[in-house]
Amino acid sequence: MLVHIENLVKRYGDLLALDHLSLDIEEGEIFGLLGPNGSGKTTAINCLLALLKYDKGTITIFGKDMKPDSYDIKQDIGVVMQNVAVFEQMSVYENIDYFCGLYVRDKQKRRELVEEAIAFTGLSDFRKMRPKKLSGGLLRRLNIACGIVHKPRLIIMDEPTVAVDPQSRNKILEGILELNRQGSTIIYTSHYMEEVEQICTRIAIIDHGRVLASGTTEELKKMIKTGETITIEAVALTKNNLADIRSLSHVFDLSYQDQTMILRCSGAKHNLIRVLNYLQEQDIPFGRVFSELPTLNDVFLEITGKELRD
């Protein structure tokens, strides 16, 4: 196990920010920590990095206990925090080179690493610029380049795409996948479900400082009741029709508004066919029909009872 967190408890005064949080992360994973604002993601990361004292629990990284003076472990960790932390008086290149220099002495090796970091964060055209001249998205990319330039074994990214334009966001996500392909294990916190679904190999859903569920996207989707959501537009239905449809097997939720019916069904093969057969038997015309498999959003909604972006 690359990272092992067991029963972590962290209080800020009366507030229980981490409530016996446990996580295991294996080498090679892109592990997503998904939770709403205030759920404890940043606190967990800060404890993991031994930047924050915690009340109870165990943390091991690379098989060793993580302590504030575990410099051998820290050497092999790259951190990209929410707040951009770069030097205003240095150019893009100089900033990345400075951070690389904290880990790598050899000049030639450093040059290669800096060039690689510049290339894969797409900062080539901006290498001579000072941070002040960069857009928000480019600044974030610089922050990432500084955090990962030494190609650490473990990379921790805390919401690296918050308030970033789509082009930079895609660059960042591609970059994360590339770093992973090159051998880094990644812990990625976010409250953007699509991103987590797109890049993470495993996900833990956290809220109120606890892990509510964890697994691959597929495993998480199997944990919930919703197997399929069927939408049928432009369909005129009577109360009796709605009652009939509600009683079809596997249907557990039906909403009907503005001639659009949305059915939530548990996982079964013939949900759509059953509904369409009913409409045909009753000679009821209908417009567009679509069926969707559950998304992480459905998982989150069912597990926590709230939307992630509340």
Ligand SMILES: Nc1ncnc2c1ncn2[C@@H]1O[C@H](COP(=O)(O)OP(=O)(O)OP(=O)(O)O)[C@@H](O)[C@H]1O
């Ligand atoms: N230094 C602090 N002092 C007191 N309370 C804090 C402190 N830092 C965080 N908290 C509280 O602890 C809880 C967890 O916060 P944390 O920042 O870890 O959540 P998060 O999931 O990272 O949220 P966000 O997505 O907003 O960064 C929140 O209720 C927050 O208000």
